[in-house]
Amino acid sequence: MGEQWDAVVIGAGLGGLTTAACLAAAGRRVLVVERHDMAGGNATVFRRHHQGAEYEFDVGVHYIGECQPGGLFPVILGALGVGDRIAFRPLDPDGFDTVVLPGVELHVPAGWDAYTERLLDAVPGDRAAVERCMQILRDVAKETRDRYVPGVSTPTLDAWEGRTVAELFDECELSPTARALIDHWNGLYAGPPSRATVTMHAGIINHYMQGAFYPEGGGQVIPARLVQVIEALGGEVRTLAPVQRVMVTDRRVTGVELADGTVVETGLVVSNADHRRTVMHLVGPEHWDPASVRFAEQATMTLGLAVVYVVVDVDLCAGMPNTNYHVFAGTDVEAVYAALDAGRLPDDDWAYVALASRKDPDNPHLCPPGHTNFQIMTLAPRGFEYWGVETGPADGGRYRRDEVYRERKHELTERMLDAAERVLGPFREHIVHLETATPLTHQRYTHASGGTSYGYEHSPEQSGSNRPAHRTEIEGLWLTGANTVSGHGIAGAMAGGVVCAGQILGRHLLIEMMLGTSLVDPATIPPDGDDFDPVLASRGARLRAKRAH
Missing domain, CATH: 3.50.50.60 (FAD/NAD(P)-binding domain)
Incomplete structure (x- = not known):
């Protein structure tokens, strides 16, 4: 027994x-x-x-x-x-996310009203389109929870449930820049507008509308x-x-x-x-x-993530708001996903930069005083073939010493460092620790199909x-x-x-x-x-x- x-x-x-x-x-x-x-x-x-x-x-x-x-x-x-x-610990309520596009920077605040106003300031030519789009997203988020209350009607949710973010953007006639700004959340569920649901997108936004936080320690x-x-x-x-x-x-x-x-x-x-x-x-x-x-x-699994872990021997946080950076080299989100789904890196990089030292400054394990600990995250090409690997580690595949894997990881790391330097300034000469995790790394520890987190x-x-x-x-x-x-x-x-x-x-x-x-x-x-x-x-x-x- x-x-x-x-x-x-x-x-x-x-x-x-x-x-x-x-x-x-x-x-x-x-x-x-x-x-x-x-x-x-x-x-x-x-x-x-x-x-x-x-x-x-x-x-x-x-x-x-x-x-x-x-x-x-x-x-x-x-x-x-x-x-x-x-x-x-709360991040900056007036801008917990900073979205950086060519020629445009958006500080995402807590609160639907404040967020909508910030978007209108960023793309004033899209006022009617942005107002309509944001009202639909707000109503869908609210009605998703209202649905569990007997007798409460959910007309907006009923109309948009099962429809995609791309359909919403098209119906509201948003410009490419407005689309990219409102879609900066896509990295939190790893799906393109043409395949992501309005309910998912609205739910993700609503999750942060009372503020963004980080657990102390x-x-x-x-x-x-x-x-x-x-x-x-x-x-x-x-x-x-x-x-x-x-x-x-x-x-x-x-x-x-x-x-x-x-x-x-x-x-x-x-x-x-x-x-x-x-x-x-x-x-x-x-x-x-x-x-x-x-x-x-x-x-279909979501795309996997690649994460670059960095420590530099200078304080990058002094005078910096407690914010994350979403750095986009272009506005065509669909093109980014099309490249990744085809198993290659996109022409326009997307990077998410999170400064652990700014979010949790009293954590003694992060790094020595005067140093800065941060991560750079991006979506990775679909499948393991891009990495030169046929079989993932969950099924016995070996990859860590493969020459193609190392070359591809180095290329991605350099591109992510370039993206981070767009918002943090030059820091390469101050790096004291650098390593990169790929979807293969993730699968090695979690056995997740495709090495995805989502x-x-x-x-x-x-x-x-x-x-x-x-x-x-x-x-x-x-x-x-x-x-x-x-x-x-x-x-x-x-x-x-x-x-x-x-x-x-x-x-x-x-x-x-x-x-x-x-x-x-x-x-x-x-x-x-x-x-x-x-x-x-x-x-x-x-x-x-x-x-x-």
């Missing part, structure tokens, strides 16, 4: 951890198994040490919305008993707090524990088998792993309905209820994470985790949380201690104990 748990969650991303924490709060004994040596998924950090200096870099948490009092994140974390253990604090909840309630987060298969008999889950041969018996499994890999490998296509297999095989593309055919539901046709098997109906990103993952747990428990957990229900008494979570380190906390109890000896 193997181990026995009430529930097993595969994958310690934020979706899996949030689901596990909610189940544990309801009295379930929960085991979370994670192949990496640290919980968090896209919310992890990594550290580098060089000549006595320490550098820390966020993998995926760069800025998030809805962190104001009563916002999504304080509500979820508060209900789980750790709301007072995470502080969110770095993105790792969020999974660390969730791990604390799970462990305090009798659960376990077991890292370095890859899953070999989900055990299914007569379309019913009976347990999971780990790669080391350990069998864990359970009647409830929640997969936070990549959906395609869950269907085709962990469970096996023979156990699914044909439609589920077809979707997993044929659905899961399935949010096209009309793959959005909303067209995405995999939390509950599957296999009894006892549930899904959470970026590929599901709840969507991607930090917000999608955590809200989806609550919704998934609620459906398992037969409760409207997210609504309960919004109404002030507390699931966990904060006093049940052990105090941190003076040496609390979110990285160490995210290792899980077994690995922490092993490393302590």
Whole structure:
């Protein structure tokens, strides 16, 4: 007989951890198994040490919305008993994003009215078109939430649901510059206007309209707090524990088998792993309905991301607003995606520049005093062929020493440094640390199909209820994470985790949380201690104990 748990969650991303924490709060004994040596998924950090200096870099948490009092994140974390253990630092409310186009610069403020006025100032010749477009987006965002209130009509959402951003721009007759400015958000879901839905675009904008924030101490604090909840309630987060298969008999889950041969018996499994890999490998296509297999095989993934991690030995933050930079070399967003979909870099670069040292200046792990830690992110060409690789690391492919891979990575890195110097000024001669992660890097750690962070593309055919539901046709098997109906990103993952747990428990957990229900008494979570380190906390109890000896 193997181990026995009430529930097993595969994958310690934020979706899996949030689901596990909610189940544990309801009295379930929960085991979370994670192949990496640290919980968090896209919310992890990594550290580098060089000549006595320490550098820390966020993998995926760069800025998030809805962190104001009563916002999504304080509500979820508060209900789980750790709301007072995470502080969110606001970015500049008058311009948390700075969009740089040829001849135009836009500082994106919090608030729909202020944002619309800022757009009108940037493109005064598009006044009527911009006003109409922004009103539609605002109404769609509001009505998306109103839909859950009985008796409330949603005429704008009904008219635009399932339609694309390109259709909206065309109908409003926006100029190329106005299109590019309003579409600067596309990098947050990695889809071109011709395939991105209006509902996704409106939702992303609305997410930040109460301000943009960053967790004090770095993105790792969020999974660390969730791990604390799970462990305090009798659960376990077991890292370095890859899953070999989900055990299914007569379309019913009976347990999971780990790669080391350990069998864990359970009647409830929640997969936070990549959906395609869950269907085709962990469970096996023979156990699914044909439609589920077809979707997993044929659905389009979003583009992967490449990230350049930089530390310079000068202070670039002095006198600088707390803002992110979105740098576009042109206004034709469709052309950028067409090139990337064709497997090549576009002629016009797009880069997102985030200064960690400006967002979290008191984090001692970022870099030494007087230095600046920042990241440059961009979309990467579709597929691994651009990198000279036929097989990804999740399927045994090797790439890190491949000559073509190194050449392509160097080319992309140089182009990203050029883009960053457009807004930060010359800094190359001050670089003391430089490394680049590609979609292959991402897949090596997460096993995500295509090396993407965002899961399935949010096209009309793959959005909303067209995405995999939390509950599957296999009894006892549930899904959470970026590929599901709840969507991607930090917000999608955590809200989806609550919704998934609620459906398992037969409760409207997210609504309960919004109404002030507390699931966990904060006093049940052990105090941190003076040496609390979110990285160490995210290792899980077994690995922490092993490393302590």
